[in-house]
Amino acid sequence: MTARHPIVILGSGYTGEWLCRLARQQSLPILASSRRPDSRLSYVDPHARLRFDLAERATWSALPPDADLIWTFPATPLEQVQAFAMHYCSPPRRLMVLGSTSAYDTSGDQVGGLPPWINENGPVDTSLPRVQGEEYLRTHHRAIILRVAGIYGPQRNPVEWIRQGRVGPTDKFVNLLHVEDLAHLCLLALQAGQAGETYNVSDGHPRRWRDICAHVSGRWGIVSPRQEGNSESGKRILNQKAVAHFNYTFRHPNLYEALEAMQGASPRRG
Ligand SMILES: NC(=O)c1ccc[n+]([C@@H]2O[C@H](COP(=O)([O-])OP(=O)(O)OC[C@H]3O[C@@H](n4cnc5c(N)ncnc54)[C@H](OP(=O)(O)O)[C@@H]3O)[C@@H](O)[C@H]2O)c1
16 A cells, blocks of 8 residues: 555544554554643654644644544534634545444334344434534545444453443344454545545444343353343444445454454453
């Protein structure tokens, strides 16, 4: 992969750190931002650290004018997003924004007792502030939006979510994506995504929490303290547009194999 411009990762949380490491492996020119760069960006060379806070206008000019941007925090509030974008999100700069599959409004849609499959044409809930910010950036500044499923990986281990009772054995469907796959898809989308387009990113295998809990219980004897109960139906996210457009092969196509690897490497992190 070649990059004409440096890439700035706006916001260096969980995904941002994986993105930085992957970009470095691919020898891409990368800069990372944080609101507290000295304490949060120890894994980045000092010269590649930027202080950036969407809420603090004085920090915006730290971004190199020729850099492409990967925006990894919710694009809110709208007024700040608009003010920032007016000055810093114009072509030829490429802009990619991480959204969420929670944008999709599926209230009431059930087919044969199952939630519908949702592609990028599904209706979104425009009352959600982050959806307003993303749609503004997409329609006015040609941002590429990735609608991201639940992110898991080392230090975000669904086995620990079950152990802690954050989730339990309900019939709700969940769509997940390993953070390593997300990092690869982000870089591909920045390079090859069509400006102004939206792509769903998930591993393509929605599962019921009940089934994940049964697997975890059978394999490791870990049972959620949360009771069974009525739940929402969840969603089933289609990822075919991204997979086809980016010709992507998942590093972690199978949740259970990924859990096995994480449990072997780090038994009690979540
Ligand atoms: N976690 C999930 O399962 C999931 C699912 C679907 C979508 N998403 C979305 O995917 C994206 C990446 O998720 P993630 O879990 O990797 O996020 P994360 O760990 O929260 O990282 C985002 C980072 O952005 C920075 N940030 C936050 N607000 C900011 C602001 N106003 N100005 C500048 N920087 C700001 C923070 O870093 P500093 O404190 O260092 O500045 C934060 O750590 C997010 O938009 C998230 O909502 C997440």
